Amino acid sequence: MKILVTGAKGQLGYDVVKEGEKRGFVMIGSDVGDCDLRDEAAVHKIVNSVRxxxxxxxxxxxxxxxxEREQELCYDVNVNGTKYVAAAAAAVGAKLIYISTDYxxxxxxxxxxxxxxxxxxxxxxxxxxxxxEDAVMxxxxxxxxxxxxxxFGSNGNNFVKTMARLGxxxxELSVVSDQIGAPTYTPDLAALILDMAATxxxxxxxxANSGFCSWYDFAVKIMELSGLTAKVKPILTKDYPTAAARPRNSRLDQTKLKKNGFSVLPPWEDALRRYLTVLK
Ligand SMILES: NC(=O)c1ccc[n+]([C@@H]2O[C@H](COP(=O)([O-])OP(=O)(O)OC[C@H]3O[C@@H](n4cnc5c(N)ncnc54)[C@H](OP(=O)(O)O)[C@@H]3O)[C@@H](O)[C@H]2O)c1
Known part of the structure; x- marks a missing residue:
């Protein structure tokens, strides 16, 4: 099986390539350096040559x-770029797995x-x-x-690395306690994505990894498992203004995964423990 991965230098893409290679697939990783997704011809060229x-x-x-202030660039990559990827995949008869978000x-x-x-x-x-998503469908x-x-994954910046550094x-650190969701560890997700790809x-x-927490709970666990003594103080979203609004509830119902015979990812605390060991 030959698999083309976009964003191969990002957190998730990096681990998807690694996991595929472990399973013996031919993995071709692409990133902005070899194919800028905003360039329609370049996208078709790489997909046609890899097939x-x-x-x-x-x-x-x-x-x-x-x-919020670079809307045109964001649209160009996430909407137009995805349209080009989807059209190119369709043209060569490839399946497509699109990674989306709780947002x-x-x-x-x-x-x-x-x-x-x-x-x-x-x-x-x-x-x-x-x-x-709409363009893909x-x-x-x-x-x-x-x-x-x-x-969170090894190849890039994320909340865990930031909290460990600040800790x-x-x-003392202040972290929002009124946004809930579930952390997703990229090696765990990469394995699921490749399981899906075969079906x-x-x-x-x-x-996402099983269970849920607030950003505050997540930060407390990061300190605990890293042996850091910094005190984490819970604050409200209204006291931590950001340019982009965040959903208060990011929990994702994973019933469909189970229904279709896929394994749900391990608990987030377990994933965090493994990640901190890798980071050391
Ligand atoms: N991170 C999260 O918390 C989160 C949550 C929910 C969903 N997601 C989704 O999960 C996927 C993977 O996220 P991630 O955290 O692995 O992202 P990431 O680390 O930011 O990686 C994204 C990759 O895409 C590349 N890229 C950006 N613009 C490009 C362009 N014009 N042409 C080609 N490549 C381009 C980036 O290159 P540069 O670094 O050089 O720009 C980077 O290597 C994304 O689809 C994201 O929307 C992420």
Whole structure:
């Protein structure tokens, strides 16, 4: 099986390539240096030359706050780029796996969002990811949309690395306690994505490590498991203003994964423990 991975230098793409190689697949990783997704001809060129069986589209403009003032660039990568990837995959008869986000939801209520729930993004990045989903579904039937949340992995910056650094530098940190969701560890998710790739069970899925927490709970656990003594103070979203609004409830209902015979990812605390061991 030959698999083309976009965003191969990002957190998730990096681990998807690694996991595929471990399974003996031919993995071709691409990133902005060899193919800028805003360039339609370049996207068709790489897909036509690789002729993959599957495209795993991990690349995206992911600077959520910056996106509010760089809307054109964000749209170009996340909507137009995704349209080009989807059209190119369809043209060579490849399946497509598109990675999406909890930010397609407005985050009201406390219950996990189901895959059928009507989307209502609260920020510009979320809107472009949602339009990217629509573009994929319009271009080909053999597609998976996998919505994930709160990503952390070895290859890039994330909340865990930031908290561990701040925990070493400061005696006290303030972290929002009124946004809940589930962290997603990229090696765990990469394994699930490659399991999906081997099937024809197309559709929209939600995936994250099991359980849920607030950013505050997550930070407390990071300090505890890292042996750091910095005190974590809970604060409210209204006291931590950001350029882009965040959904208050990012929980994702994963019933569909189980129903279709896929394994739900291990508990987030277990994933965090493994990640901190790798970081050491
Ligand atoms: N991070 C999260 O918490 C989170 C949560 C939910 C969903 N997601 C989704 O999960 C996927 C993977 O996220 P991630 O955290 O692995 O992202 P990431 O680390 O930011 O990686 C994204 C990759 O895409 C590349 N890219 C950006 N613009 C491009 C362009 N014009 N052409 C080609 N490549 C381009 C980036 O290159 P540069 O670094 O050089 O720009 C980077 O290597 C994304 O689709 C994201 O929307 C992420």
């Amino acid at each position: 993959p069986d599957i495209v795993i589209h991990c690349a995206a403009y992911t600077a959520v706050d910056q996106a 397609v939801f407005d985050g009201t209520g406390d219950a996990p969002h189901s895959v059928e729930e009507v989307k209502n993004p609260v920020n510009y990045y979320g809107l472009t990811k949602s339009l990217g 319009a271009a080909l039937e053999r597609c998976f949309i996998v919505r994930i949340s709160w990503v 070493r530098e400061k005696e 024809e069970k197309y559709g929209v899925y939600h995936a």
